[in-house]
Ligand SMILES: Nc1ncnc2c1ncn2[C@@H]1O[C@H](COP(=O)(O)OP(=O)(O)OP(=O)(O)O)[C@@H](O)[C@H]1O
């Protein structure tokens with residue numbers, strides 16, 4: 001659905017996106033992650049045609065964005081909804097008026113607008129607030145209004161630029177659940193920009209890591225967290241402190257694999273003791289994944305690694 005190839009973007013002499021190549025599939029929830037200034041918002045703005053790009057290709061629904069004329073671009077952008085960190089609601093307009101705005105601009109009939117706005121407010125759980133003003137709503141409720149507004153023109157792509165960054169963790173989770181529901185019910189592709197790894201873990205199927213305009217990671221979310229490479233570890237700020245003595249083995253547990261039982265079974269079957277240096281379980285996309293470092297004596301290394309291999313567990317010696 002979205003095919004980006006060797007994309008470069010400059011702001012005057014400064015290159016802010018360097019050789020970006022990614023594909024985003026229809027119906028996917030895709031995260032763009034990176035520290036401040038990495039180029040996340042710029043990439044998002046290139047995708048919805050708000051920003052020009054210097055070199056390379058950016059194709060959305062089989063159309064090269066650069067090649068679109070003014071009217072075609074307007075039509076194209078109808079197909080893309082967008083939500084932001086600070087909601088961008090109009091304070092002096094009611095919830096109804098805010099959500100209705102894009103349809104009014106496109107000249108839809110009153111009855112059509114009324115029905116659509118009511119349906120969408122129901123979808124986001126705010127039908128009771130239809131006559132409220134933004135300053136009478138909580139942050140989470142404001143974002144729900146913004147989500148409803150972004151869906152009025154039946155887009156098939158929803159872009160989210162830090163939509164949960166101004167919200168507390170519980171509200172963040174409820175908004176992410178709503179986005180997931182929208183993704184499933186309406187089959188909308190969602191691309192979300194965030195600097196929060198928790199957001200990525202909770203919702204994204206795929207993630208792109210950007211650093212100074214360069215791709216430093218691009219994979220299924222589970223893979224990225226389950227077996228992070230050096231760059232990803234740096235990004236996550238993880239440093240592994242392990243004992244100098246003996247052999248340290250890191251074991252990765254893929255989704256739905258019983259972590260605890262493998263360890264106890266191995267100890268029992270090999271009739272040996274080992275130290276657990278550290279371990280970590282995480283929920284990614286509703287799957288439990290994790291990794292663990294064990295420390296064993298040099299003499300047991302072959303026995304243990306053979307056992308791990310037989311069980312087809314991913315592992316490495318640190
Ligand atoms: N309109 C602009 N003119 C010139 N430089 C810009 C412009 N917009 C962004 N930049 C620069 O491009 C780089 C990427 O900016 P961008 O806003 O995409 O980063 P970001 O990853 O979204 O950061 P944040 O997490 O802070 O929102 C930065 O160095 C920024 O200063």
Ligand SMILES: [Mg+2]
Nearest residue numbers: 040041042161
């Ligand atoms: Mg940004």
